[in-house]
Amino acid sequence: MTNDAVTLAGPLADRRAWRTDRCPIGKALEVVGTRSAMLIMREAYYGTTRFDDFATRVGISEAVAAARLRELTDEGLLERQPYQEAGQRTRYEYRLTEKGTDLAPVVLGLFEWGGKYASPGGRPPVTLTHAECGTPVHVTVRCERDHHVALPEVVVSAARR
Amino acid sequence: MTNDAVTLAGPLADRRAWRTDRCPIGKALEVVGTRSAMLIMREAYYGTTRFDDFATRVGISEAVAAARLRELTDEGLLERQPYQEAGQRTRYEYRLTEKGTDLAPVVLGLFEWGGKYASPGGRPPVTLTHAECGTPVHVTVRCERDHHVALPEVVVSAARR
Numbered sequence: 001m002t003n004d005a006v007t008l009a010g011p012l013a014d015r016r017a018w019r020t021d022r023c024p025i026g027k028a029l030e031v032v033g034t035r036s037a038m039l040i041m042r043e044a045y046y047g048t049t050r051f052d053d054f055a056t057r058v059g060i061s062e063a064v065a066a067a068r069l070r071e072l073t074d075e076g077l078l079e080r081q082p083y084q085e086a087g088q089r090t091r092y093e094y095r096l097t098e099k100g101t102d103l104a105p106v107v108l109g110l111f112e113w114g115g116k117y118a119s120p121g122g123r124p125p126v127t128l129t130h131a132e133c134g135t136p137v138h139v140t141v142r143c144e145r146d147h148h149v150a151l152p153e154v155v156v157s158a159a160r161r
Numbered sequence: 162m163t164n165d166a167v168t169l170a171g172p173l174a175d176r177r178a179w180r181t182d183r184c185p186i187g188k189a190l191e192v193v194g195t196r197s198a199m200l201i202m203r204e205a206y207y208g209t210t211r212f213d214d215f216a217t218r219v220g221i222s223e224a225v226a227a228a229r230l231r232e233l234t235d236e237g238l239l240e241r242q243p244y245q246e247a248g249q250r251t252r253y254e255y256r257l258t259e260k261g262t263d264l265a266p267v268v269l270g271l272f273e274w275g276g277k278y279a280s281p282g283g284r285p286p287v288t289l290t291h292a293e294c295g296t297p298v299h300v301t302v303r304c305e306r307d308h309h310v311a312l313p314e315v316v317v318s319a320a321r322r
Contacts, residue, residue, distance in 0.1 A: 004257045005208035007292060020218055024285040025203050028275030035194035042186050045312060047166035057181055096165045099278055104312050105300045106270035113264050114189030124185040130304035131314045137304050139266045143291035151206060151265050153292045
């Protein structure tokens with residue numbers, strides 16, 4: 001066990017004695033565990049709503065875009081709404097739901113990590129700031145008393161059922 | 162554009178005028194954009210270090226585990242260290258680096274989202290608490306003045322080069 005690991009409490013301490021098949025991380029990744037799904041969510045956060053824009057900006061085929069948008073709609077991260085431009089047939093756009101918006105810390109966390117480790121010179125091409133005060137935005141791990149929580153300070157316990 | 166989207170500032174406001182190929186989110190997903198890579202990182206956070214344990218606990222074949230561990234080692238999220246048990250040949254274990262540890266907010270964010278939306282009754286089977294004070298742990302988006310930042314309050318700007 002590394003010193004950097006979380007603390008596995010009580011019956012979880014012996015990793016060989018429990019299985020991970022109900023792990024919320026694994027469950028989440030069943031929904032957004034592909035690169036294209038995450039990038040579609042990024043685009044939704046950027047304000048993209050239309051099918052063609054998702055496919056073009058994510059850089060995926062129309063078939064892949066259609067499959068991913070269907071999955072994300074079926075799972076309730078996006079919802080499909082009709083719109084009509086003058087003289088055109090009815091089309092659909094994809095809008096964020098609360099469930100979709102709630103994934104933002106994950107995608108912003110990828111932004112922060114990618115900006116630090118996968119950008120030339122560690123300088124990402126875009127920056128994220130807070131509209132109200134102009135200071136940079138970060139994704140942080142906090143407890144409900146608002147302490148910063150490093151990984152070794154995280155205790156994983158079996159929930160009381 | 163939805164009301165839930167971030168604010169694209171200045172030259173970024175017209176999404177059709179810029180491309181996303183240097184986006185840090187996309188760059189990050191080139192490294193950890195597979196379900197198995199994310200789950201291997203989860204296991205590393207849980208303290209797993211040995212090849213067989215990664216494969217078994219993630220539920221992937223040895224071939225996939227070997228490929229992912231090699232990628233994560235090549236990319237510097239894990240590092241391979243030799244160990245030897247009495248009477249056995251030298252083997253290798255995988256330990257977290259700072260780069261690997263820095264991805265924790267993303268994986269903990271998936272835990273929180275999956276716990277809320279993909280667990281029976283919205284109750285995840287395990288809970289995360291802070292060792293020091295015992296209160297639940299959350300992944301939050303904050304600015305450097307420590308304001309909570311909702312998605313519509315995030316301003317995306319081109320970085321000064």
